[in-house]
Amino acid sequence: EVQLVESGGGLVQPGGSLRLSCAASGFTFSSYWMSWVRQAPGKGLEWVANIKQDGSEKYYVDSVKGRFTISRDNAKNSLYLQMNSLRAEDTAVYYCAREYIAVAGYYYYYMDVWGKGTTVTVSS
Amino acid sequence: SSELTQDPAVSVALGQTVRITCQGDSLRSYYASWYQQKPGQAPVLVIYGKNNRPSGIPDRFSGSSSGNTASLTITGAQAEDEADYYCNSRDSSGNHGVFGGGTKLTVL
Numbered sequence: 001e002v003q004l005v006e007s008g009g010g011l012v013q014p015g016g017s018l019r020l021s022c023a024a025s026g027f028t029f030s031s032y033w034m035s036w037v038r039q040a041p042g043k044g045l046e047w048v049a050n051i052k053q054d055g056s057e058k059y060y061v062d063s064v065k066g067r068f069t070i071s072r073d074n075a076k077n078s079l080y081l082q083m084n085s086l087r088a089e090d091t092a093v094y095y096c097a098r099e100y101i102a103v104a105g106y107y108y109y110y111m112d113v114w115g116k117g118t119t120v121t122v123s124s
Numbered sequence: 125s126s127e128l129t130q131d132p133a134v135s136v137a138l139g140q141t142v143r144i145t146c147q148g149d150s151l152r153s154y155y156a157s158w159y160q161q162k163p164g165q166a167p168v169l170v171i172y173g174k175n176n177r178p179s180g181i182p183d184r185f186s187g188s189s190s191g192n193t194a195s196l197t198i199t200g201a202q203a204e205d206e207a208d209y210y211c212n213s214r215d216s217s218g219n220h221g222v223f224g225g226g227t228k229l230t231v232l
Binding site: 035037044045046047050057059060061095099100101106107108109110111112114115116117 | 153154155157159161166167168169172173174178208210212213214218219220221222223224225226
């Protein structure tokens with residue numbers, strides 16, 4: 001079964017750090033771009049970061065640049081998000097998702113596998 | 125602000141047809157993907173590419189695209205289709221993902 005399982009969420013004080021993990025199974029993890037997507041309470045989905053199959057390219061939403069670092073360990077089938085200097089506005093459910101991208105005239109891009117999410121609460 | 129624009133809310137009578145739209149410059153190069161999210165659950169991909177449904181998604185869900193606008197159509201909406209719907213693509217740079225603000229669908 002294709003599956004993504006996030007862990008590492010919790011309550012942290014403003015300015016603190018947290019490391020999220022996402023364990024992948026049931027597919028060849030090293031063949032896919034991977035993303036982190038978050039959803040603040042009562043708000044919509046926000047793409048946070050993604051990473052290429054070999055880790056050579058990483059991209060971030062402006063609001064987390066310089067504070068968050070996405071990484072992966074293909075030998076362990078795992079995706080990570082190191083979150084530093086956390087702010088109240090980072091409070092959200094964080095999902096990892098498998099990306100698919102291809103081009104055939106138009107670009108095909110979608111996230112076809114999602115984890116159930118892990119909750120991060122930044123509060124004093 | 126999001127680079128993909130959706131109407132915040134749409135309603136449809138049970139059994140009728142509803143269209144949810146998504147506008148953005150990147151949609152001139154990317155097919156939008158569409159996700160259904162019910163309260164307390166993770167998003168589920170319902171449409172991708174030109175008009176493709178993942179396994180298990182009912183055929184009442186369909187997608188289309190024209191210019192900078194993508195549409196998700198539900199033909200014969202059911203009560204269980206009441207949910208939030210999000211469109212998604214990469215942005216104009218091609219490197220960052222981006223979601224629309226979401227459309228809350230109410231089935232009357």
